[in-house]
Amino acid sequence: MAAPTPHDASAEVGDARSSAVKSAARTLQLLEALAERGGVPARLAELADELGAPRSSVHALLRTLAASGWVRTDPTGTLYAIGLRSLLVGTSILDSDPYLRAARPVLAALRDRLGETVHLARLDGDRVVYLTTQESGREPRRIARVGRWLPAHSTSLGKALLAERGDLPTGPLAALTPRTLTTPEALAADLVRTRERGYAVDDEENTPGLRCIGVALRYAHPVLDAISCSVPVDRMTPERETEVASALLAARTQIEDTAPVQGVF
């Protein structure tokens, strides 16, 4: 699992009612099942059980996936592991997404200006997925968050997006720390304050010791992306919060001005 959180928000792939192409849905389920195992090989029977599909069906699919390079097999052909194609396809977004490309230099400058780690994340259902991180050199250890996700309601990024969009997560609000907002009422109230303030605040709601400020990027309608800055609690005074927030808002404007016009949704 790439997820640092206990709750897996991924929907069932196969539960689409009527007009779903069965083998396509199963192909994706297979990739997800293999991904969760990492490099650990899987046997046909395990995967068939996991998908709830006959062995023979899964067998044909796995041969197809293997032939296309998305799945690797051992020399005997009875063990399967996810191939590198999925990594290449997955990370290709990071190289080619035009918004990300526009945002990256601005984020680097922002990191240098504030001396703190900054992120850009995109909403995916009830969670935010980190697309790029510019780290300050000051952190004790490097936490590369690209490709990871957190529940939207527990992050400044997610709350900035929810405030701008005006909706609430559909699922339950998992508690990652004692300070996570776990009721719709508390979250809604926080979103009101967020709109008033003009930026979102996460006060150790997903990671103890870390306070974050986030703002949404408004080039998409409804908004999808947001940027944030994480600051250790002992460096985050009220004056510092204002300083960070105004730097983020300036960066927001800069990104929105340089971002492509058409596009993301």
Next chain:
Amino acid sequence: MAAPTPHDASAEVGDARSSAVKSAARTLQLLEALAERGGVPARLAELADELGAPRSSVHALLRTLAASGWVRTDPTGTLYAIGLRSLLVGTSILDSDPYLRAARPVLAALRDRLGETVHLARLDGDRVVYLTTQESGREPRRIARVGRWLPAHSTSLGKALLAERGDLPTGPLAALTPRTLTTPEALAADLVRTRERGYAVDDEENTPGLRCIGVALRYAHPVLDAISCSVPVDRMTPERETEVASALLAARTQIEDTAPVQGVF
């Protein structure tokens, strides 16, 4: 494209002869086609043309992909873009692969010891895909290579692997710089020297100004993973080369000792 090279080594997904599940193969082609466009939305007709499949077939597939979260659609449902699920699935390898997990701390220590950037990459056909990079703070700009790839024959990583495996790339040997080895004879001779030396050397063969040393990790049979250290040419003296190589060989032993026994293939 995530690729920094001119030659696309990816095989055709759909070309499997007989026992391929057509809709599964097309699903993967669709993901690859969407990935190449990054966040830029695609229309149904474009994708159908690209796959060489009827619009109606692609339509059904896209609805399935969209229902499962692998593909996003705009509010009207006529524009498609790759979703974040592929990023999550792709990067999950980076978190859960047991070999990578074993190697990472060793690589971090190696980076600290040498003060230079070190990589771990895995062979995928004729190319090497970077799985992790530990950067020295000395580089002018951060080049996050995770998920990118280079032709095996142009890197110390790839040459270390080829030397250990005893095979040559099947495709043509693309020239990335004037120093890239582009004939099978030159490459084979280099691999002989590599075996004698005990480590592989890349002398500005993929990136001008960069000299790299690589060694293969022998926990898999045949070998799949390798580690390397990149050093700017002006810091790379003969003594330094010996120093870097012996540090890499020590790290190799350390990783091989801590790596899981069963596994990757």
Next chain:
DNA sequence: GAACGGCGTTCAGATATGTGAACACTACGA
């Protein structure tokens, strides 16, 4: 050492998908 259980693989029929043409809709230009 023989029976057992589990596994991967294969096959022919049942079932779901792929196909191409037809339809409805939009945007654009005449």
Next chain:
DNA sequence: TCGTAGTGTTCACATATCTGAACGCCGTTC
């Protein structure tokens, strides 16, 4: 205003996949 060209969508039939059972294989157990 109308026609045109392009698009996304739907439908019924031809085609391909899915299924469950059967087979052969291996390692284990009794």
